[in-house]
Amino acid sequence: MNPTNTNLKLKRYLSWVFALLLITGGCKKEEVTDNTSFAIYYTGMTDIGPSMSGVIASPTFIGAKPNSFEILSISLDGATYSGNSFEINKDNGSISIKETTGIPVGLYKITVSCYSNGTRYEFKNAIEINMMKPVPDGITVEPNKLTVNYSDIIDPQSTAELPTAQVTTNKNHVSIRKYEIAKSDFSKYFAISATGVISIVRGDATLLPGKYVLSLKLTTGASKEDEGIFQNAIEIDIISKPLSLIYTPSLGKIEEESALSGKTSFKSNVPAYKGSMNDLAYSIKSISPATNKITIDPQTGVISVPENHGFAAGQQYKVTVNAKNVYDQAGVDFNDVFVLDVVKFIEPIQLFAYQNKNATQAVAFNVNPDAGFKGDEVRFEFIELPAALQGKLSLSAQGAISAVKGNTIPLGAYTIKVKATNPKNESIASFTLTVGTNPNYFTYVRYGNNLGLAPAENYANQFRIAVGAALSTVKPTPAATDAKVSLTYEIRNIQGSGTINAGTGQITLTTVNAASCGVFMVTATAGKGTPEEYAVQTPVFIHNSQAVNAAVVEYSPFVFQVNPNTGGRSTRPAITGVADKTKFTMDYRRTFNYYNFFGTQLSGQPTVENSFIRGLFDKYAESKGTNPNYGSRDPLSYYANQANLTLPLAYLDASTLELVVNPNKWIYNGEAANGAMVGQITFGIDGKDPQGGSGLFPIVLWFDTKF
Structure with a gap:
């Protein structure tokens, strides 16, 4: 794998090894000997295959810091289990998973105890671990390695055909009923169809070049007991030349050497690089004005100035950096990507601290450095930020820490460390963030x-008014x-x-x-x-x-919940009031209304400028090499795409009248559909294309990547 930085490398490595789905849950207090408010919260690990190992991180907590952790009991599918595959760190509560070769598959639940302020607490079923069996032998992915150019993926307007891979079985010795990509930090960039075709999601701006190794969850029988994990099923290498190089900050300052400042030196931050890492090397292309005192580390891209540089206050140096890799041997020049100013004096960091913060669940908050804080040219960064807070806190250039209204930070107490650095010195401040119940x-x-329809939570919020009512x-x-x-x-x-x-x-x-x-x-x-x-x-x-011309069409459910990345197929409708159902046909025709729910897309029909569905119509036209027609049925028509049913956004299967949503079609500018689409469907009773038939709106498409 070719990571862009150490953290990403570690993150992807763990994803390869575990195929993790991280979930956060609270553990209720089971036994308490006083009235102290105390609870711990573990991050659970699921979807682990045989022979895998790993560590479940220390829990967060409400109340005094816990210690003296013990595993009290382990159950497997409700029965007592004894084994040595799970060990707990007595000091911090982290749990190691090891020696899993031959371990029985099933759902493991671990009950733990700990002490806080001298009081013993027990937490029943604090951690759940789903140990999955491997898939049967003979299942392969062909090919098991794909190489694709980043530019073909990231451009939502690109018409380049992206490579795919197919899950296959050895002479059909086993049938696969359900295909899923095991959850990981990068699984959203890929999709697998109902027939086992693995594809790459086009147009997601958060995707980075690099090697991605996917594991699959496959169901080979009629029950969940036949679900298994296919580890490291396919490697997808997304390649590119150097694409971008950003130093943060892009302006540095160094003091001139004087009696006041003494000897001075400078080092920039590691730049954020985007592109393939294969044989990546940095060099300085030019410096204006020219000097040999500014150098660059060819491996990291860090720009530095040693002592005895002789720079004088008021001077400014602009640095152009060249980055090259195996896909561009000449390299790409990033002009004036870093600027270094020489100043007389830089205030050292002093009195850097934060006060402890009590926050309320899902309520916005802000924490600033203490009023006495001093320092020039300070850079701030989180250190060892707890996993539960990653992606949920912001750190400004002034050192302010904040979370937005509606944030999903779990209940608990968190130690937050921030490092402040400038050319003179550095300082680390820590404080406790306690998120209490809202x-x-x-x-x-x-x-x-x-x-x-049951269970109700899977089919909630839909009601039918009966015919004639x-x-x-x-x-x-x-x-x-x-x-x-x-x-x-x-x-x-x-x-x-x-x-x-x-x-x-x-x-x-x-x-x-x-x-x-x-x-x-x-x-x-x-x-x-x-x-x-x-x-x-x-x-x-x-x-x-x-009824429309005596015909009644009823889908149950009539709200088709579908993941735009994976697509899907609805239920068959019930048709009444038709003499010969074998000749009853339906097809999407007109009035395609897309309504944004929780995304940033613009609602409206294809005729609305910049609307989300207009962009989808544009993509469809490009895939066919034609000009877009915003009044056409073609992007959602079966009859207009019979020669290639992978082209339309969705269509009504002529043989079953099930609504089929094709994977990765409801994505534009890197954002997947997050709303509903209602379009008019016309029908006929003569077995022919119903383009001129009577119209109705019997089904709603509800898109969400959580489905």
Whole structure:
């Protein structure tokens, strides 16, 4: 693998070894001998294969620092288990997983104890580990190595054909029922279809060049017990020339050497490099004005100046750096990528400290360095930031630490270390961030469904108005929530109209067109108007099922929840009122409305400039080498794409009338669809292309990468 820095290298290495899915959970206090408020929170490791090893990090905690950890018991699928594969660090509570060769597969739950302030606590089932069996022999990926140019992937407008690989079995000795990519830090960049085709997601701006090794989760039978892990199934090498080089900061300062300053020197930060790491080498192309006192480390790119440089205050040097790798031997010049100013004096870092911070779950906060802090040209960086905080805290150029409203930092106490560095000295400050319970925090409101679909949480928030019934016969009302306080409800009419009872959340429908679907967004707020205010948004869908020329089409569920990266296939619809169902045909025709829910895309039809779905129509046209037609059915039509059904964004399978969503088609400018699409479908009763048939809107596509 070719990482861009040490942290990324470690992160990817662990992903190769473990194929991890990290989840955070709280452990309830099981035995307490006093009234002290104390709890610990472990990060769980799942999806581990045989012969794998690893470490589950130390828990975070509320209360005094715990110690004297012990494993009290281990269960395997509910039965007591004894073995030496799990060991706990008595001092910090981290758990090592080793000697897993031959270990039984199944779900392991570990109960631990510890002491805090002299009090002993027990935490039942604090950690869960899913040990998966390997897949049967004879399953391979062909080819098991792919090489692809970064420029072909990152450009969402690119029409270059990306390579794919196929999961195969040895002479079909075993059938594979379900294909998944094992979760990792980079699994989102890749997809696998329902037939085992592994592909690369095009247009995600966060993807970096490098080697990625994927493991697969495969189900080879009819039950979850037949699920196994295919370790290191395929290596995908994304190659490129040097693409970018950024020094942060890009302006450095060095003191002139004097009686006041003494001998001075300078070192820049390691630059952020983007490109393949193979045979990467840095060199200085030019310095203006010329000097031989500024040098660069060819391996790291660090720019430095030794003592006895002789620079004088007021001078400025601009450095152009050349970076080359195996894919560009001449290298790429990054002009004036770093500037060094010479000054008389730099204030050393003094009195660098933070005060401990008590924060509230999901509430924004800010922590600044103490008022007495001094220092010029200071650079700040986190040191040993706990995993639970990574990606959830911001550190400004002034040393301010913040988290946004709605942040997902778990409950617990965290030690945060920040290093401040300038050319004179460095200092490390640490403080404790304690995230306490927000009485207003909750995660869901579910309206359920009236279709008889279970479990309700998998098919929530969809209601059908029966043929011939009035809108008033359906009044969706919240059926479940984990909120512990009263909620205030508001509604946004997206397609259709209705009102909501602010106290109960009951929806009264006023307009949903016949043979069509309504889309509404309900916002439930706890503690409205207080600093601890917290809100959850829930989409609610309505199908007004009415006959069109005697025909009734009903999908159950009529909300097709689909991951835009992987695609999928809906259920078959129930068709009534048709004499010969074998000649009943359907196809998408017009009025394609995309509604953004939680992304940044612009809602609207393809005719709307800069709308998300317009971009998808553009991509479809490019794939066919034609000009986009924003009034055409073709990007979602079966009949317009019969020769190649991998081209459309989605289509209705002519043989089953199931709605098929093709993988990686609902992504534009690197952002996957996160909303709903409702389009008109026309039907015919003569077995032919129904392009001129009667129209209805019987199904909603709901996109989310969490599905």
